Amino acid sequence: MADEATAAEAQPSPAVGGRSGRPLSAAFVRTVTAPGKYHDGGGLGLLLRVEPTGSKRWVQRLTIGHRRREIGLGSPPVVTLAMAREAALANARLARDGVDPVGERRRARETLSFAQAVDRHLSSKLDEFSNAKHRAQWRSTLDSYAGPVIGALPVAQIAVADVLRVLQPIWATRTETASRLRGRIEAVLSWATVAGHRTGDNPARWKGNLDHLLPKPAKIARSGNQPALALADTPRWFAAVAQRPGAASLALRFAALTAARSGEVRGALWSEIDPEARVWTVPAERMKAGRAHRVPLTAPALAIIEAARSLPAGRAPLIFPAPSGVALSDMALSAVMRRVHAAATTDGDPGFVDPRSGRPAVPHGLRSTFRDWAAEGGYERDMAEIALAHTVGSAVERAYRRSDMLERRRSMMSAWAGLLTGAPSTAAAVPLRGRQ
CATH class of the missing domain: 3.30.160.390 (Integrase, DNA-binding domain)
Structure with a gap:
């Protein structure tokens, strides 16, 4: 009582x-x-x-x-x-x-667009983001997927059908991204409601709304892993990508050779490359785990870096810049993969698809292909996981592990490069000039 x-x-x-x-x-x-x-x-x-x-x-x-x-x-x-x-x-x-x-x-509801609402919402929420990478991801997702569809629409007029036009094209193929996108659209529209720019229910709300119109993310049968290349297709795929010019093609091949994430490659800077040690060091602020990651550079990877010097914006701090000098979008690498797949599907060829799901392979799936190859090749599990920049072992084990197996990983990555390029594996260096 x-x-x-x-x-x-x-x-x-x-x-x-x-x-x-x-x-x-x-x-x-x-x-x-x-x-x-x-x-x-x-x-x-x-x-x-x-x-x-x-x-x-x-x-x-x-x-x-x-x-x-x-x-x-x-x-x-x-x-x-x-x-x-x-x-x-x-x-x-x-x-x-x-x-x-x-x-x-009432007057604001008549004029404020979704794109403007994104700007205002983010300006008021910047302090809540832990780092610049999260802010950029929030903005990039909305700009890439929602902006082209509903960016110009007044927030007061956005309805469930408009949100579905944004989400449905990627809901089954990029489920995790689509789910995050839905939450971010909901947050922007919720802000717009509280700020007086719209009234009524939030059309991006999941429970009791979109959950009746879209399959639950966990229930989508084909959403478990990102579609990956079949190991047998990797040399043919790599050769097909090499036929395409441009920064996105170079970045995609570099991502395959290093087993790195797309964002790590697209944001790679010349200052992160040590030409003498043949190492690319990705700083902690650009890593998903928040820890710096060293990547051993094989001969083919070094050759791609050299080729990047001839890009139109080759003087930019970025190794693989867009023509304007800014970072490539995630969609740029995905577009290369889609075009390579489409070109290969002529004359009854199935193209480059995941052997389990039958879906066309995507950039992130290259990491799964590498992991399958390492497992089948008998490479040590921890070494393969470190190469993928995954967290390995308990906190205590990580505290006592002093080595990131760099040189042992160099040999493994050289063998992987041999599979991709169809050439005998080698760790020999390609002369790499200092930054001009």
Whole structure:
């Protein structure tokens, strides 16, 4: 009984117009069920209204000029306590200047596009990202997939059908990316609702919405692994890619030779290459695990780096830049693979497909092909996992492991390069000039 009394005392008074003097907490907002009006305090006029049905909604009471207004700010849990406070503060500032927030929101809904909403949402959320890489990933995903489809649409007009036009083309083939994209679209539209740029349900919400229209990510039969090349096809595929000019083709071959992730290759800098040691060191901030990763460079990999000097933007800090000097997009490497596959499917040839799923291979699947090759070749498991920059062993084991097996991995990567290029494996160096 004492615990119940203490809990009751901790809750703000539900009486209409009553004020406890204490601000609401996120836990209270989540758990309160008793009907009433719960004031947040702080002078913003924000309160949580709980209906007898159990539904909850945020309301703000403001005086604008001589007129008292009640403004709806959405409902938990979509609109959190922090989001409601942020919107209430923005409204209070407008009211102080004699501006009606409701009218302002109505005007904003008529003009703000999704692309503009992305800009504004991200500008307010930058501090929540742990590093620049996460910020870039957030932005890149929205720009690459959502921007071309709904970027120009007013956020007030975006409906479920528009979100589906973004997600459906990649839902079955790039399920993890599509799932993250959906969450990011939902976050942007949720911000737009709280900020007054749209009303109604969030069309990107999963539960009770898109889950009725799209298969659950975990249930998509073919989404387990990224489609990988069959080992028998790797020399033919590598030769086909080598016939294509441009930075994306070079980067794709370099990714295959190093078993690196696409993002690590696309962001590779000349300053990360040690020509004497024949090593590429990817700094921690560009690695998924947050640790620097050394990659031994075989003769074919060094030859590709040399070839990159002749690219149009060869003076850029990036090794594989786009013609404008900026980093290649993830779609650039995927496009090369699609074109190579399409060109190979003539005359009844199946092209370059995953032997398990039958789907066309994608850049990330090259890492799976390498891992299969290493396992079949009898290479030590830890050495292959380190080559993929995976976390190996427990925290204690990692603390005592001083070596990253660089030279042993060099021999393994040389043999892998021999398979790709169809040449005898060799670790011999290709003369690599210093940066001009």
